[in-house]
Amino acid sequence: MAISVNTVLERNLLFRGLSRETLARLAGLSVRRSYPRDAVIFSQSDPGDALFGVVTGRVRISASTSGGREVFLNIMEPGDTFGEIALLDGRARTASAVATAPSDLMIIQREPFLRLLANEPLLTDHLLRLLCARLRWISGFAEESALLSVPARLARRLLSLGRLHGRETGEGIELKVSQDEMARFLGLSRQIVNQHLQIWKAKRWVGLGRGKIMILEARALDEVVGEPVSFL
Numbered sequence: 001m002a003i004s005v006n007t008v009l010e011r012n013l014l015f016r017g018l019s020r021e022t023l024a025r026l027a028g029l030s031v032r033r034s035y036p037r038d039a040v041i042f043s044q045s046d047p048g049d050a051l052f053g054v055v056t057g058r059v060r061i062s063a064s065t066s067g068g069r070e071v072f073l074n075i076m077e078p079g080d081t082f083g084e085i086a087l088l089d090g091r092a093r094t095a096s097a098v099a100t101a102p103s104d105l106m107i108i109q110r111e112p113f114l115r116l117l118a119n120e121p122l123l124t125d126h127l128l129r130l131l132c133a134r135l136r137w138i139s140g141f142a143e144e145s146a147l148l149s150v151p152a153r154l155a156r157r158l159l160s161l162g163r164l165h166g167r168e169t170g171e172g173i174e175l176k177v178s179q180d181e182m183a184r185f186l187g188l189s190r191q192i193v194n195q196h197l198q199i200w201k202a203k204r205w206v207g208l209g210r211g212k213i214m215i216l217e218a219r220a221l222d223e224v225v226g227e228p229v230s231f232l
Contacts, residue, residue, distance in 0.1 A: 003078050005030050005106045008053035012081045015123075022120055029113060030106040041097040041105070048086020048093050049110045054078050057103025062184070063095040072184040075100075075165050075177075087113060148225070150188065151196050155224040157185055158206070162215045171207065172216040182213070 005027045009015045015026060032055065035041060041052065044064055052059075059076040073095055076082050086093055087110050117123050148156065158175070166173035179197065183190040197213070200206045205221060207214030215221065 003055060005032075005053070005055065008055060008079055008081060008106055011079045012053070012084075018120075018122065022122075025116060026108065026113075029116065030108050033105055033107055035099040035103045035105065037099055037102055039099045039103075041099060042083075042093055044093055044096045046093045048083065048089070048091050050083060051081060051087040051108045051110075051113070052083045052097070053081040053106040053108075055104040055106055057099055057105075058101040059103060059105075060098050060100050060181075061095050062098070069187070070184055071187045072181055075161065077165060086110075150186075150192060152225050153186055154182070154188075154193060154196050155221040157182070158213065158215060159218060159221055159225070161185075162218070166215065169214075172214050173218070175213045175215065176211060177213060178211045179208075179213070 006023055009023050009026055015023065018026075030053075035057070041059065054076050056078055059080075059082065060072060061074040061076065061082060062070050062072045064070050074082075076097075082097060083093075087108070090110055161177060162173040162175045166175045168174075177185075179193050180190050183193040186193070197206060197208060200221075201208055203217075203220070205215075205217040207216055
């Protein structure tokens with residue numbers, strides 16, 4: 001479903017709460033661009049020179065290690081934005097973005113944004129909030145990798161993706177993600193992920209289908225994590 005550029009901006013932490021006039025000026029800086037499925041929007045280490053917002057479609061954010069292993073970091077859907085940090089510091093991209101469905105994106109280039117920023121001091125507060133949110137996310141990711149068991153990491157990521165991107169049905173929460181993609185989100189092998197999912201399927205905590213996972217018992221997965229999943 002297509003949404004307006006203004007809606008994309010309003011939902012972004014960086015711009016939330018700004019006046020309509022400021023949002024209109026930001027929208028005036030944006031351009032629209034279409035990407036086919038599997039198109040690379042930008043690659044890790046590319047120059048960081050723009051903010052992207054999803055108007056329609058779906059975008060996967062991932063990073064590669066020095067050994068060539070790819071880890072999936074996030075899924076972006078209509079209303080989500082990505083590339084904010086590069087918009088601010090102009091340094092190289094730390095991740096790659098690929099359209100996993102035909103997508104229309106809005107793009108705001110860094111130079112015109114910085115010119116607008118000089119005349120909009122209220123944006124400073126929003127920038128601080130954004131950076132703090134990103135720091136919390138990175139800290140949580142590091143804590144998850146270092147301290148949680150594999151089942152807890154898998155349950156936590158399932159719940160997080162389900163609450164952010166899942167679709168509620170009569171049975172539970174449907175998440176359009178494959179087991180291979182889930183393994184890449186966690187930096188694990190597909191076999192390990194499948195092993196735990198099959199155990200949970202037998203307990204009717206999850207349902208499995210082609211390219212999707214159904215969360216049937218979120219409370220049971222919360223217990224695997226050890227505490228309810230929250231989003232800071």
